[in-house]
Amino acid sequence: MLMQFLASGFMLGSVYGLVALGFAAIYKATRVFNFAQGMLMATGAYLAVTGSVVLGLPLVGTIAFVVVAAGTLGVVIQWLLIRPLAGRPLLAMVMITIALSIILRALIVIIFGGGAQTLRLGLPEGSFVLGSVRISAIHATAAGVSWLCMALFMVFFRFSKAGLLMRATADSHEAAVLSGVNVNRINATAWALGTILAAIGGVFLGQLQVASVELENIGLLALPAVVIGGLQSIPGAIIGGLLVGLIEQLSSGYISPKARDIFVYVPLLIILLVRPWGLFGERELGRV
Amino acid sequence: MPTIRHASRWKALLLSGAVLCLAFNASARAANFESPQDGVYADHIDWGMTADMSGPSSGAQNPWGQGFQDAVKVVNEKGGVGGRKINVLVEDTRYDATAERVAYEKFVSQTPALGTSGMGNSSAQTAMVPLIKRSKLPVVGTYTTAKAAVEPPTPYFYGGFCGFKEMAQTGVGFFTDHLALKQPTVALVHLDVASGKEYAGYMEAAVTARGGTFKAIPIKVVAADATPQVLDILAMKPDFVAIHGVTTTSILVMKAMLQYGINAPAFAISYLGTPTVYDGLGPDAGKNYYFVSCFSPASSDLKVSVALSAAADKFGHSALKDDVNYVAGYVIGNMVADAIGKAGAEPTREKLSAMLNTGYVANTGGLSSELKYTPTDHFGLTALKPLSFDYATKSFKSYGEYADFGKYLQ
Structure with missing residues (x-):
């Protein structure tokens, strides 16, 4: 049973890691703590419903539609809401993302109605046995795609010119501006990537159950994941997501479903008290 | 003899005229009857409806609300109840007990309604039992029924969903x-x-x-x-x-x-x-x-669901007619209209509740199991x-x- 819980936790945690990675990408580049990340994930599920059900696109077409639409949405959010508030206090940014989440929820309810929408993308279903562990094909696909997306992001972040500029902007906003880096474009790219990653997570969670605005609550598990892993750390976000997935499965399986909240949020409190920069983040030192 | 017969004819004519006048007066008085504190006006009746339309249970309660409103629209198209249209005052309570209480109090006095339906939050129902007893605004046909509200029966509270x-x-x-x-x-x-x-x-x-x-x-x-x-x-x-x-x-x-x-x-x-x-x-x-x-989706019995299907199609809710929540709302909407009619030509909250409490059986047309209230049973539906x-x-x-x-x- 332990192996089964570990396998399930790993696969679920991979999706959390993907959403958390999007959160970290936005925070690292723009220093915005994005409380709308959960709703962006739910939006991804509804974009997939739009692509597959409303537009009747095949699987590949639906995925392309989700990626393009989510990326555009991220750029629009940065351009309309985040960019005008550059330099404002943190509270204003936080309130903007909370308001964004509420607006997105209301828009989804207006467009799709309050009910859940069925999402059937034709992804592999059924299950297979690996050793003593039974694995669902859709969970395995979700985990595989999540790891592929995370790997692509890491390659982009580490080896591409845009990734280099993003890291430079994250290290020092002022220095990047002085060096002639188009910081607004970098920030827009970060928002586009963060939204795309959240949306892909939403597509899989919508396929595992249904597309519903309540997916936001699952998406918000990305917050403890990134805080535990380290707000500034890309690998930390992924590992944080995996930890949340594993903790969820083990605590639900061995104690009670409600124990999940204790075992996820107590480590978060400890981390914030003892090591606020997270397990894999770097301590920020200010020169006086 | 002819004289006597002639006199009797006159008497009969006079009597008929008097009866006609009385009847006309009574009907004119009933048509003009107004009780604004009960939400009853000469041309319409205000009726409250609360549901979670954008919160965690909106997926189920939205279809219920749509079914309820579609049923009332059909009743209104046929002339309403006793010449009065039913005006549904909708409040989105987002599955929030506080919002449910605020909406109920609004229907009690701020925008008075003859009664209210929905209240799909059992925690709110449990907490509001004393308020309902005190305010005397009938809650007729709830989306869920809290045990505390019907065991023992709460005056002015009548359930409307399977237990x-x-x-x-x-x-x-x-x-x-x-x-x-x-x-x-x-x-x-x-x-x-x-x-x-x-x-x-x-x-x-x-x-x-x-x-x-x-x-x-x-x-x-x-x-x-x-x-x-x-x-x-x-x-x-x-x-x-x-x-x-x-x-x-x-x-x-x-x-x-x-x-x-x-x-x-x-x-x-x-x-x-x-x-x-x-x-x-x-x-x-x-x-x-x-x-x-305790409710039948339309496709489970096409014969009994003709009117429901027609209403769903007419108001753009064809996709919902197989949803038991929509069916439940439709049944309760019709039941409310029927109950208002049976409360008399001059309906008030007191008369409506008294009518339901003395024994009421709704004609749900086979869309649900028997829906009835008695002085000792305010649950409504039992068979499933x-x-x-x-x-x-x-x-x-x-x-x-x-x-x-x-x-x-x-």
Whole structure:
């Protein structure tokens, strides 16, 4: 049973890691703590419903539609809401993302109605046995795609010119501006990537159950994941997501479903008290 | 003789004239009757409706609200009740007890209504029992019925949905007989909330009454996976499974059961017998999924659902007519119109409640089991029947008539 819980936790945690990675990408580049990340994930599920059900696109077409639409949405959010508030206090940014989440929820309810929408993308279903562990094909696909997306992001972040500029902007906003880096474009790219990653997570969670605005609550598990892993750390976000997935499965399986909240949020409190920069983040030192 | 006959004719004419005048006066007075403090006006009646239209339970309560409003629209198109149109005042309470109380108080005095329907939050109902008794605004046809509101009956409170105790007894009774079991082994996956624990209590009582073995397995409302719950089911090897929760609960549990090769049938509470759940499950997982309900989806009996289908089609809700929540709202909307009519030509809150309390049976046209209120029973609906979905014909299938399953109720 332990192996089964570990396998399930790993696969679920991979999706959390993907959403958390999007959160970290936005925070690292723009220093915005994005409380709308959960709703962006739910939006991804509804974009997939739009692509597959409303537009009747095949699987590949639906995925392309989700990626393009989510990326555009991220750029629009940065351009309309985040960019005008550059330099404002943190509270204003936080309130903007909370308001964004509420607006997105209301828009989804207006467009799709309050009910859940069925999402059937034709992804592999059924299950297979690996050793003593039974694995669902859709969970395995979700985990595989999540790891592929995370790997692509890491390659982009580490080896591409845009990734280099993003890291430079994250290290020092002022220095990047002085060096002639188009910081607004970098920030827009970060928002586009963060939204795309959240949306892909939403597509899989919508396929595992249904597309519903309540997916936001699952998406918000990305917050403890990134805080535990380290707000500034890309690998930390992924590992944080995996930890949340594993903790969820083990605590639900061995104690009670409600124990999940204790075992996820107590480590978060400890981390914030003892090591606020997270397990894999770097301590920020200010020169006086 | 001719003179006497002539005089009698005059008397008869005078008497008829007087009777006609009285009748005309009475009808004119009734038509002009107004009681603004009760939401009753010469040309319309204000009626409240609260539902979660954008909160966590909106997926189920939105169709209920649409069914309710569609039924009232049809009544209004036919001239209303006693010449008065019913004006539905809708409040979105977002499954929030405080919002429910604020809306109720608004209907009591701020925008007075003759009565209100919906109130789909059992915690709010439980907390508001003293307020309802004090304010005397009838709550007629609720989306869920809290035990505290009907045991003992609360004056001015009348339920309008299938009860958890009856769901448990009908489901356990049907599957025990259907599978020819002597002592059933039953697993229940339920939300770790008040109604889930209440349902677990009823399920345990129903299973142990048959000498069976029972296990309650909690799950969170916001669950992303049901592996821990299904591994528990796997270890228990139940004859059948019961499900209490929301749409995602059914989908996660049934899909995980399929993944782990558990072929046991499962029955869910009434709220989860919707096309969305069956669409989400697909035929492989959906073939083992049943639900018990006191309302009949349109496709389960095309003869009795003609008017409902016509209303759903007319108002753009064709996709909802197979949703038991929409059917429930439609039945309650019609019941409210009928009850207002039976409250007399000069309806008030007091007259409406008195009429319901002295014994009322609604004509639901076969769309539900018998809906009746008595001085000692304000619950409304008691009988249920099991249903499932036939993916080949894309229609719901019932396993008998409501009366066939009354034997399971205690």
